Amino acid sequence: MRRVRSLSAAVAVVLMGGCASTPPPPDEAHEVAGVLANYERMATLKAEEQRREFNAAQAAYDRTTNDTTRLNLALAMLLPRAPWRDDSRVQLLLGAIEQAPGKPRSPRHDLAQLLLKQLSERQRAQRDEQRKVDQLVIQLREERRKTEDMQQKIESLRAIDREMGMRRKVP
Secondary structure, three states: OHHHHHHHHHHHHHHHHHHHHOOOOOOHHHHHHHHHHHHHHHHOOOHHHHHHHHHHHHHHHHHOOOHHHHHHHHHHHOOOOOOOOOHHHHHHHHHOOOOOOOOOOOHHHHHHHHHHHHHHHHHHHHHHHHHHHHHHHHHHHHHHHHHHHHHHHHHHHHHHHHHHHHHHHOO
16 A cells, blocks of 8 residues: 555656646747737848748648648738738638637637638728729720710711812812
């Protein structure tokens, strides 16, 4: 019985020692703050440096697929004027970041949802702008057609006027 107690005590001491050396899980809010700081830094870089950062984010995502690498890659793909921008892929990346059931609000999930809403709003605005452009193109075609019709009528009137002038000159 004494052996069992001393063995239990030894196991408890080892386990407690093991817990002390295990790093605590990263604070998700700090992690998200780091991701956002990285995005701000990338936004100030030159195009070639941004491409390197995008490639690094893609490589990190390929090596380890988790919510943090998804966020980093999605934000790299959302850089303004980035030629590698792919909104549908960003939606897939961000959509994969789910709220853990039974856990309190997740900063990663909240950021992903915010980015998805902004992306959706931007796409809606682009569709509205495209609709306006399409309407303007239709109006322009109609105005050109009207201009061509008016030009033909003017040419017809000039031809009639020339013909009338020739008839008057001929005695």
